[in-house]
């Protein structure tokens with residue numbers, strides 16, 4: 001058994017041991033821990049710090065331990081402080097004295113920094129896959145419904161008509177920024193910290209670049225004190241995750257609204273909804289609501305880590321061990337939400353009749369009528385006022401703008417001619433023919449561009 005209590009005259013208090021151990025949380029890093037140890041042992045042998053024979057025994061022992069863990073045969077002993085001690089002490093149990101050489105020229109401080117960086121690189125790749133899958137689902141929904149027009153909203157008030165595809169591609173673009181944000185942060189994760197030792201570097205002639213290469217890192221850290229006390233890359237993941245979840249939460253809110261009887265724009269598969277224990281008619285959009293709720297927890301994890309780090313002097317402090325529960329929770333929550341949302345979006349059915357009904361309400365062509373007056377010579381502010389009065393009149397008659405006749409229009413301005421009646425949803429869409437606008441040809445182009453991103 002490895003023992004790092006040489007300095008002490010008695011064992012740790014039982015409750016204190018339970019309080020300080022991170023094993024239940026960081027056992028999830030076993031693969032990264034073992035990969036790091038294998039690279040380290042090989043480097044030690046290459047540098048003749050240990051013999052090739054010893055390195056081989058260590059590597060074989062570590063691989064055997066990995067198998068034990070994966071077969072569920074490894075005993076995670078509660079008295080172990082963390083995954084590093086659990087693996088090392090099992091190694092010593094298995095191969096004896098030689099196992100005690102593995103930790104030469106290394107500290108758990110640079111070891112955990114390595115493990116969590118390896119984990120983060122994988123987490124980013126996996127998260128980006130999830131983002132792409134959801135982008136694809138959004139895009140497919142947009143392509144499938146390319147002719148569907150919905151009222152666009154501001155202040156949750158019907159504003160102007162837009163293509164549903166245009167609305168969906170707005171989420172596609174948000175997710176694209178999320179994808180890129182994770183990419184940007186990757187270069188700061190891709191730094192190999194081993195060799196920093198406890199804080200000041202190590203006294204052996206090690207080859208840090210060899211370890212970096214073996215583990216797939218493109219750089220080694222430049223300052224040992226920074227390397228063992230830097231958790232920026234976790235904070236960055238958590239910040240990126242918070243932004244992505246904010247986007248998913250907005251989408252969730254959209255789905256909740258659209259699934260309500262009052263909107264009724266869409267239906268989702270029963271698999272993504274739950275019933276009420278009392279009201280038999282209910283089909284609650286639970287998945288969307290919980291995503292909105294979980295977003296709060298993901299924000300909380302970011303705040304927690306920023307707070308953990310803010311008062312820490314250099315270099316390593318045990319406070320930093322508290323980075324992991326919230327971090328793993330954030331990674332899991334984000335990845336699961338992305339996956340579930342992709343499935344849920346794929347199951348969406350659009351209810352065109354309800355959307356059609358909504359399009360007739362809300363005077364969503366009023367801006368186009370004002371623009372009509374401008375094109376006939378009115379100043380925009382004047383046109384705005386005239387159409388405001390026109391809408392007020394229509395409301396009082398219980399009519400839509402389309403139901404007014406030309407005489408009624410002309411009561412408000414002599415600039416109105418019969419062609420004002422030609423303003424339709426279709427003409428309003430087609431008129432917004434500028435880059436980024438909702439005109440069908442612009443949206444068709446945006447769909448093609450989006451296809452190139454997700455293929």
Ligand code: ARG
Nearest residue numbers: 022082108109112318320321
């Ligand atoms: N378990 C620690 C963590 O997760 C790593 C060990 C750090 N070193 C120490 N002396 N406690 O951050």
